[in-house]
Amino acid sequence: MKSWKHTTLTLVAAGLLMSGTAAATASAQTNPDPNTSYDGQTMPAVSNKVPFAKPIWTIELDKPTIENSYQAPIVIENSIFFTIKGGVLQARTIQTGKLLWSYGTKLQAGAIQLLNGSLYVSGQDGSVYQVAAQTGTAKRIYQANKKSTFSQFKVEGNTLYFASSLGLVSVNLATGHERWRNTDVNSIPVKVGGKLLVLAMESGAITVTTTYAIDEATGKTIWRLAGSHSNVLKVDGEKLYFVNDWPKSDTTKFLVDLDVVDLQTGSVIETKSFVPVKQGEDPMYQYASKLVIEGNDVYVSTKDHQLYHYNLNADPSVVKPEIIQDDGTWIAGPYNGKLIYKNGDNIGLHARKIVDHTPVFYQGLDNPASRVDLIDSGLYVGQTDGEVYALNVATGKALSRYQTSARSFGPFQVEGDKLLVQAEGKLYAFTLPAELRKPISGTGLGTGAFSKAAASLSIDGQLKKFEPSMMTTGNRMLVPLRFLVGEIGATTSYNTQTKQTTVTRGDRSIILAEGAPFATVGSRQTPLSFAPVILGGSLYIPVSDIGKLLGVEVKWNGGTRTVEVSTEVAG
Numbered sequence: 001m002k003s004w005k006h007t008t009l010t011l012v013a014a015g016l017l018m019s020g021t022a023a024a025t026a027s028a029q030t031n032p033d034p035n036t037s038y039d040g041q042t043m044p045a046v047s048n049k050v051p052f053a054k055p056i057w058t059i060e061l062d063k064p065t066i067e068n069s070y071q072a073p074i075v076i077e078n079s080i081f082f083t084i085k086g087g088v089l090q091a092r093t094i095q096t097g098k099l100l101w102s103y104g105t106k107l108q109a110g111a112i113q114l115l116n117g118s119l120y121v122s123g124q125d126g127s128v129y130q131v132a133a134q135t136g137t138a139k140r141i142y143q144a145n146k147k148s149t150f151s152q153f154k155v156e157g158n159t160l161y162f163a164s165s166l167g168l169v170s171v172n173l174a175t176g177h178e179r180w181r182n183t184d185v186n187s188i189p190v191k192v193g194g195k196l197l198v199l200a201m202e203s204g205a206i207t208v209t210t211t212y213a214i215d216e217a218t219g220k221t222i223w224r225l226a227g228s229h230s231n232v233l234k235v236d237g238e239k240l241y242f243v244n245d246w247p248k249s250d251t252t253k254f255l256v257d258l259d260v261v262d263l264q265t266g267s268v269i270e271t272k273s274f275v276p277v278k279q280g281e282d283p284m285y286q287y288a289s290k291l292v293i294e295g296n297d298v299y300v301s302t303k304d305h306q307l308y309h310y311n312l313n314a315d316p317s318v319v320k321p322e323i324i325q326d327d328g329t330w331i332a333g334p335y336n337g338k339l340i341y342k343n344g345d346n347i348g349l350h351a352r353k354i355v356d357h358t359p360v361f362y363q364g365l366d367n368p369a370s371r372v373d374l375i376d377s378g379l380y381v382g383q384t385d386g387e388v389y390a391l392n393v394a395t396g397k398a399l400s401r402y403q404t405s406a407r408s409f410g411p412f413q414v415e416g417d418k419l420l421v422q423a424e425g426k427l428y429a430f431t432l433p434a435e436l437r438k439p440i441s442g443t444g445l446g447t448g449a450f451s452k453a454a455a456s457l458s459i460d461g462q463l464k465k466f467e468p469s470m471m472t473t474g475n476r477m478l479v480p481l482r483f484l485v486g487e488i489g490a491t492t493s494y495n496t497q498t499k500q501t502t503v504t505r506g507d508r509s510i511i512l513a514e515g516a517p518f519a520t521v522g523s524r525q526t527p528l529s530f531a532p533v534i535l536g537g538s539l540y541i542p543v544s545d546i547g548k549l550l551g552v553e554v555k556w557n558g559g560t561r562t563v564e565v566s567t568e569v570a571g
Contacts, residue, residue, distance in 0.1 A: 050364035050389065050398040056418065056429045057097035061085055062109050063425035070410025070422050071110025074119065076133060078416035082119060083427065084109050089121055091136060094415060097429060101136035104129070108151075115155045126151050128160060128171075141176045144169070154188045163188050168198065170219055180219030185212050192235055193263050195222065199231050209245060213266055223266030229259065234293045234312075238263045243291060244271070252283040256291060256300055274300050274316060275308050294334050296515060301330045307339065309354070311516050311531070319518045319527045324357055335374045336393055336440055342369060349381065351396075355450075355533075356474040362391050364398035371409040378436040380419070382409035388421055390433055393440070399433040450535055453477060456562045459487055463562075468538055470563070476530050477556060478540040479563060481512070488552060488567050501539055503550070510549050514539060519549055 062085050064070050073081040081094050087107050091100040106124045113120045119131040126144030131137070144151060144162055151164040159179075160171040167183035189196035196214040201207060208228035212221055229242035244257040254273035262269050277283045290301045298310040307330055309322040328341035328350065338351040338360060348365035349372070352358070367383040374380075379393040388402040388409070402421065410422030417437060421428040453470040455477070456463055464487055471478045481501065482492050490505035500513045511520040517531040526549065530542045543563055547554030553566040 048364055048366055048401075050401045053400045053402055053430055055402065056431060058429075059083075059092065059097050059427050061422065061425055061427050064408070064410070069110075071112070072411045072413055072422070073420065073427065074112045074114050075413070075415050075420075076114065078418075080133070081415075081420075082112055082114075082133070084112060084121070087124070089119070089131060089136075091133070094418065094429070097427075103131055103136045103138050111153070113153075113155050120153070120155050120160070122151060122153055126164065128153055128162065141173065142171050152188055156191065161188055168214070168219075182214055182219045182221065184221050184224075185214070189214065190232070191216065192232070192240070193238070195263065197232060197240075206247065211242070213263070225261060225266050226268075233258075233291075239269075241293060248283055248287075250283060253277060255286055255288045255302065258298070272312070272316070274298060274310055274321070275302060290330060292334070297334065299330075299334065299339070305329065311518065313516060314518050315525050318525045322517070324352060324354075326352060331369075332372055332374060338393070340372065340374070340379070349379075351393075360394075360396045362389075362396045362398070364389055364391070364401065370407060371412070373412040375412065375414045376436065377438055377440045378414065378432075380412040382406070382412070382421070382423070386423070388412075388423075388430075390419065390436060392435060399435055400430075402428065402430050404428060450478075450533075454561060456560070457484070457487070458562050458564045460565070460567055468536060471535055471540055473530075477543045477563075478530070478533070478535075479543055479546060480538045481532070481541050481546075482538060484546065484563075484565075485550065488550070488565060490550060505550050508551055512539065512541065519545075521549070 073083045075081045089103045108122045122128050128142040129138045154161045158173045162169045169181045170179040185198040189198045198212045211225045213223045228245040234241040240261040255275040258272040259268045260270040292299045296312040300308045307324040327344040332340035346368050349362045351360040367385040371382040379391040381389045384407050386404045390400045391398045404423040406423030413420040419430045419432045450471045450473045453472045455470045493502050518525040528545045532541045555564045
């Protein structure tokens, strides 16, 4: 009897223990411990209404490796494309993916170039072949020294440039004979102003990146850029722009130094400095995470997600940068008047319009982005869950999505009515939404960024009508420059080479340019509240700036919606 009771009590105790364990487990599932759980709040797939599209065809490719990364297929006339798989060059029809012909056995992966109807590929033994794109017939045009440990090549005009561990070689494409060899460098050159610029990495006390200039005709080194610099970011006539990458010290004053280098001599003729270091913080722990030069605009982002917008020709000590705040990470742009950001939680993307910083949200994206490409009207996003989205870059609308089995992607390609997607050993062809087959139009500044303003003009008490009309953006009122200055007796002239407008009134002369947030008065720069912009063929400038520039009094009367100008005020 006691034994039975004991057994019963034991079972009851065990039951209590099991019940307690189950309760604890249930509690952990419903109330996760913040020290051991994380919920990224990713939206469930069932809520995603973006339609799926099936692939037209799929073919196998070599999987990318550290040595051989993704290489975009070569496409001709939206009809035939070329890839290398397993050392074999393949030609296929873009409509069905069907194999047309193949050539070779031990070709270097991804190394294909097209010139004048011929393909150029290289073998693993350092040979280079010319292959007829239509038929696949081939001939060897160059054989490098087999002692070289790596190689890459480029065809340009009638020249083959072949780079290996033994140096850079220039080869006559017609004869296969070497013209010259330069052993200072072992990378592929870029031609600028009759010179070949070659990026080189050199090791010493520290590892530096520099650029050599080589004579195109003789192959002799003309100059080597001292210090450590990025690749060339901008070419403006005889001026080359490089970021100075020399290691910072505790006396560094700016996050970015942009060196302007003379093309002929390789000497630094000017240094432009951007983003002052923050006072009270160690300069060694401050850095610029991204820099882009687009025309005369310089964009610099910092580790704290601030984006600084400078004008390349402005004096930073006089003309302060525009600062664009965002919680996300800037990853692309400027494009179509927008900067593209990764969201702060790493899920999805959004953009900010450069003109007024208003956001554009991109629909449907529900996982981290692995690759993003901007092509014409389209924004193409490959996610780490294998889905690829096609969106309208201007509106943010998601038009289609495609399923792959990959977590990483090669460059997306738009070819006619098809989107080609490289995804870890496979190439997919999908139908491109009709909305994205159109080339992108305009700069992205016109739609929604500016609107006509119903306003009148009063000059010394006499009412006038704006022709063309005033425009607004955000809280700014912009006036058509030529019309306004003509009404107050000033003249304008336009320099087609410099793309600058000169306004003259009496002995006062000012120079303005589209996109430049400053006016040049004499030899000095005067900051503007907003950079001039061309709308409908007319240059517009803020009302608030025009008076101080021309020496007249300009006021905005909000009650009567009138720009009131008094020319009697002395400048």
